[in-house]
Amino acid sequence: xxxxxxxxxxxxxxxxxxxxxxxxxxxxxxxxxxxxxxxxxxxxxxxxxxxxxxxxxxxxxxxxxxxxxxxxxxxxxxxxxxxxxxxxxxxxxxxxxxxxxxxxxxxxxxxxxxxxxxxxxxxxxxxxxxxxxxxxxxxxxxxxxxxxxxxxxxxxxxxxxxxxxxxxxxxxxxxxxxxxxxxxxxxxxxxxxxxxxxxxxxxxxxxxxxxxxxxxxxxxxxxxxxx
Numbered sequence: 592x593x594x595x596x597x598x599x600x601x602x603x604x605x606x607x608x609x610x611x612x613x614x615x616x617x618x619x620x621x622x623x624x625x626x627x628x629x630x631x632x633x634x635x636x637x638x639x640x641x642x643x644x645x646x647x648x649x650x651x652x653x654x655x656x657x658x659x660x661x662x663x664x665x666x667x668x669x670x671x672x673x674x675x676x677x678x679x680x681x682x683x684x685x686x687x688x689x690x691x692x693x694x695x696x697x698x699x700x701x702x703x704x705x706x707x708x709x710x711x712x713x714x715x716x717x718x719x720x721x722x723x724x725x726x727x728x729x730x731x732x733x734x735x736x737x738x739x740x741x742x743x744x745x746x747x748x749x750x751x752x753x754x755x756x757x758x759x760x761x762x763x764x765x766x767x768x769x770x771x772x773x774x775x776x777x778x779x780x781x782x783x784x785x786x787x788x789x790x791x792x793x794x795x796x797x798x799x800x801x802x803x804x805x806x807x808x809x810x811x812x813x814x815x816x817x818x
Contacts, residue, residue, distance in 0.1 A: 628681035629670040629717060644671045669714045675706040681717045689724040692755065693748030704744050711741045724752050 610616075622634035625642040632642035639646050639661075645668060653659050670678040679687045690713075694704050715737050721727065729746040737745065754771045 627665045627668045629668060629678045631670060631678055667718045677706050677709045677713060679713060682713065683722055685723050686716060686721055689752045690748065693751045696751040697747055702747065708741050708744050712745055724749050
């Protein structure tokens with residue numbers, strides 16, 4: 592910490608020899624963690640309460656935008672890269688759980704998720720204040736600033752998250768089924784659902800057109816041409 596940033600009462604005006612012989616001195620308390628939501632470092636600048644690296648970014652941002660919303664800026668800033676670490680800070684607990692599950696399922700499928708892609712993905716989620724991955728349409732994510740290479744992991748993670756909660760009852764009422772929702776119900780139960788769906792579709796047909804054809808099919812007679 593720079594002496595220029597310390598209050599005057601915390602600065603001792605004495606020689607090094609005098610300082611080393613004193614036994615009544617205690618270290619100054621830490622400033623605490625960097626106030627950027629995604630950062631894992633300790634704050635090092637008293638005025639902004641951010642680490643030195645983010646303070647440099649903040650100075651540049653305020654120079655470019657004099658009326659910068661500092662709290663909003665801190666909420667969406669990316670962390671300072673540390674090796675292959677990826678910070679989930681600044682994301683909701685639900686999004687973190689969904690990301691961990693989706694990455695795990697990608698590993699099961701043999702897909703590799705690099706820390707570079709994951710950093711870009713978490714930065715995009717943080718910037719858009721995403722509350723749940725199920726709210727995302729990956730097909731439109733490119734128009735909202737996500738790059739093509741990061742959209743691939745996003746698409747598969749969102750798919751895994753949505754499929755985790757599928758049940759036959761949820762899928763049955765839809766016009767387009769995701770058959771992974773039926774994987775736990777067995778062949779016979781799936782057949783019953785398909786039969787029920789066929790009966791539902793027959794009931795929605797125009798009786799004037801469907802009844803004669805259905806009757807002939809039940810009797811084994813093929814429908815006539817033009818019907």
